[in-house]
Amino acid sequence: MADETSSPRVNSPKTRPMGGTEFSWYRSVPGGTGITVLALHLSKPPNLSTLQNTLHKLQNSHPILRSKLTHPSFSISPTPSLQIQSFNLSFTSNLLQNLSNPLHIPPLHLLLEHELNQNPWSSEPNSYVFFVTLYAVSDSDSVLALRLHTSVCDRTSGAYILRELMGLITEEEGGVERECENEICLAIEDLIPKGSCDKPFWARGFDLVGYSLNSLRTVNLGFEDVDSPRSSQVVRLKMRADETDRLLTACKARGIKLCGAIAAAGLIAANSSKHLTDDQSENYAVVTLIDCRRNLDPVLHDHQLGFYHSAILSTQTITNGEELWDVASRSYTAFSNAMNSNKHFKDMNDLNFLMCKAIENPALTPSSSMRTAFISVFEDPMIDDSSEVHREVGLEDYMGCSSVHGVGPSIAIFDTIRNGQLDCACVYPSPLHSRKQIQELIDDMEKILVEASK
Structure with missing residues (x-):
């Protein structure tokens, strides 16, 4: 009988140890620093199923976006698991009313702040690194919030995710970048x-x-x-x-x-x-x-x-x-x-x-x-x-x-x-x-x- 411990399992997660900088973010995020949010104000209501598929394409192209924190490593799922959390107009209206807004701050700004303070990593450190929420703010307008653990998404990464997401939606770029498919880059220290x-x-x-x-x-x-x-x-x-x-x-x-x-x-x-x-x-x-x-x-x-x-x-x-x-x-x-x-x-x-x-x-x-x-x-x-x-x-x-x-x-x-x-x-x-x-x-x-x- 073959030694099961020596043979790779089909669809088993890949792992990579955290580098020192990534570990410092791993330590800081549970306390409230290093929650990266990209909030988009959309005037055309997105199709939820199409948007879900688009985000899965994004995850397929960038394995780090489908990873889970398993200290002291990133565990990369072989398949996308992200599910969009969607809130209707009634829920969003109540949420905006409950948020302190003395200066009549626009919904995009308020929902960005709200997302910056949603911290699944404070109670469950072994969470996924990527979450997406869709808020309906009117009959036609919505706010799409992408929330990521900063250890996998610096500012340059966030800007690229926005560009690629727009390209996927419009299909102007012929699909997702494939150069880094099935690949997770090393830590900066390496x-x-x-x-x-x-x-x-x-x-x-x-x-x-x-x-x-x-x-x-x-x-x-x-x-x-x-x-x-x-x-x-x-x-x-x-x-x-x-x-x-x-x-x-x-x-x-x-x-x-x-x-x-x-x-x-x-x-x-x-x-x-x-x-x-x-x-x-x-x-x-x-x-x-x-x-x-x-x-x-x-x-x-x-x-x-x-x-x-x-x-x-x-x-x-x-x-x-x-x-x-x-x-x-x-x-x-x-x-x-x-x-x-x-x-x-x-x-x-x-x-x-x-x-x-x-x-x-x-x-x-x-x-x-x-x-x-x-x-x-x-x-x-x-x-x-x-x-x-x-x-x-x-x-x-x-x-x-x-x-x-x-x-x-x-x-x-x-x-x-x-x-x-x-x-x-x-x-x-x-x-x-x-x-x-x-x-x-x-x-x-x-x-x-x-x-x-x-």
Whole structure:
């Protein structure tokens, strides 16, 4: 008789161990950070059966989307198992009425926030990584919400999923990408070019101590409620096309990226809100997230889904009355120098370790707030010029971002340049910070960016 343990079983799940970065997200999501949501406002009612089949095609093309978390691995189901959860107009109307909405926030925005706080991974860690919900918001309009575990979906992956989903619906791209069928990419740590992350033992210890001590020197926005249960809320920052063009032109003229200007505007707005005297200065922590796909070995492409971002943590000293471009240039130069020194690879394990330590020991953070930085930004914005395709399928608007109410920054900026207009989802932990507090901060940031670009 053949040894059954040595022969592969038909249709048995494939597994891949988690990498260090993926494991840090595995640790953080149950606490409320790392729930990625893409919410789509559709003006044409989708056929539920057709949509289900479309999503199964998406899962067939990207095995990571049909995986289940089985610590410390991803277990890949051989067949799609996703089932759309659908809510009718009556249910959605009651849900929207029960959600706090003092500012008459549109249903798309409210349902995005609602989805950011749906956390199956908090009660059942061995859950699937991908969930889809369809909400009817009128007789013709609906909101389709795709909710994913961030360990398998960074911002680049989320943007690609949207493009591929639109292509599948319109069949303009001739079907799904097949390059990565039956394949799950390795973790980012396994793809870093040889020598890029080498760091002597003593240097690693020195950096860990340095990050820890610097965190004691940094300040944040004032905390409004440190005791109540937290959720993620969103404020949206939108600029006109002409304002966006002037801002990008001003950045290019100074040799800095948009992330430098956005981070600087946030730092100046936060410092201004404290009404300090002109000679007072404060230190703020900034996290810049980098999509490493083009720097890995082998190089990865956007259609290869997963989490392939790294981070650079820096501290910026801000004095009352500073100009945007002075702060932006200083901040971007520090980031650029760190990139040139490969700190996005060399410090990856250190930052993952500190993130897990903050999860285990909230008291290590100010007021046990779990805030590890003031603001996080992405090195490059997402670019979306697909309005014609969107109109064809009835996609009126969409928002995408990840939750931050566990460990993370006070405000996380998810920026997109959509048909020439800057559109940012700004996520924050509530009620640690209030919507009024963050809305005022974002309004001030927008004013700073517009005025400095004239």
